[in-house]
Amino acid sequence: MDADGNSKNTMTTDTLNDNDVDAINRLADTCQKLRVELARVIVGQQDTIEQLVVCLFARRHALLMGVPGLAKTLLVSKLAETMSLDFSRIQFTPDLMPMDITGTDILQESDHGRREFQFVKGPLFSNIVLADEINRAPPKTQAAMLEAMQEHRVTVLGKHFPLDEPFMVLATQNPVEQEGTYPLPEAQLDRFMSLIELDYPSEAEEIQIAKTTTGDELPQLAHLLTAEDILGYQHLVRRVPVPDHLYTYAARLVRKTRPDGETAPDWMRPLVSWGAGPRAVQNLILGAKSRAALEGSYMVRLEDIQHVAPSVLTHRIITTFAAQSERVTAKTIVKRLVEETAV
Incomplete structure (x- = not known):
């Protein structure tokens, strides 16, 4: 309270120095360039792009919800392309086992003629992982995904393997067909920072989509950031x-x-x-x-x-x-x- 009895807004211990201020200015400028670059391939969905980028720099995961055909896979892959990140897509099915996404030990012959177990990485070892129709996976596979999301590592045969950083899971659920699915439990839903809902495009956007995507090939997007840049900005966000x-x-x-x-x-x-x-x-x-x-x-x-x-x-x-x-x-x-x- 001040001398007049009015409450004052106090701040946390987080503070920004001059270098942080300059970094925020660069981040905001890069975000504008990112929107322009993605607009060369993705028509509309500006709010979806913003929410994805917010989750990425907050070091969190997101759940995408929308009917098929709204360019969810294309959007995520092109987002990874503009940020120079490794991207992998996992199509979840009822018979998918944990080792199919984490990787497993395989018996191979070494250069010296001896047989040794070598760990072969699964598709989880990427910076951005698109878990397509995650609710189709059985509970064991969902549990393996949950460990990767929370601990940023996978466990195979009692051994821990750290995942590459930055690491982000973008999972999709098909709201149309629920037959033969395993709905995500509330505890796993809570691991996702945001639920991003995609809606149908407008008529003008749908016409533009047809013009953009029915040509010979999609344009190559510029690489605006590196993995090191993103890790630095993720730490910067925590200090705001x-x-x-x-x-x-x-x-x-x-x-x-x-x-x-x-x-x-x-x-x-x-x-x-x-x-x-x-x-x-x-x-x-x-x-x-x-x-x-x-x-x-x-x-x-x-x-x-x-x-x-x-x-x-x-x-x-x-x-x-x-x-x-x-x-x-x-x-x-x-x-x-x-x-x-x-x-």
Whole structure:
């Protein structure tokens, strides 16, 4: 409190020096170039691109949701291309085993004529991994993916193998066909920072898609960043300052999603059976830090938290049958909570 009795916004210990400020300016400029470069191949989807980049620099994973044919694979592969990162795509199927994605030991003959086991890396050993239709994989394979996402390593026959950095998993789920799938449990959904929903393009965009993708070949995109640059920017994002009142705002917003909590609004209690956990607060702050840096801001703003809130909270809220019967979605609930939560 100051001498007049007014509360002051205090800051965290995170501070930016002159080099950090210059780095944020370069990052914001690179982000603009990235949008322009990807627009040569990807028509529309600007909000999707922004959310993917926010997750990447926040050092988190994302879940892509959309009907087939919305260029999810193309978008992720071209994003990796512009950043000079290794990219691999795994098509998940019901018979996919953990060793199919992690790799395994293979008996091979050495130069000296002796037979030795050598570890052959699986497709998880890439910087950006697209896990296509991850809900089709059996639980054992999903568990192997979960370890890689959380620990940034894989375990094969009791041995640990670190994954290449930076490492990011972008998983897709097909919302159209659910037969023969293994829905992701809430604990694994919570490992994804954001749920990024892709919608159908507009008529003008669909015409442009046809013109762009039916030619002889797609253009080669420029390499704007290296893996070392990305690792440096990921550390920079962690140092972006956050006012204390925004930490409080993020915590209060998440706590309101819990129907048994004291701060949950009365209108929400019959609509939600399970709310977001503490990891949601962490991801709100990290997402806001990343977005602020990408926008060229030297401090997290309220609009940064509010912008990332729908993608961070939607998949962490489990709605009741009453909500589903009234066609009230988790995204609608989050939007209203954001509007009602005071700073």
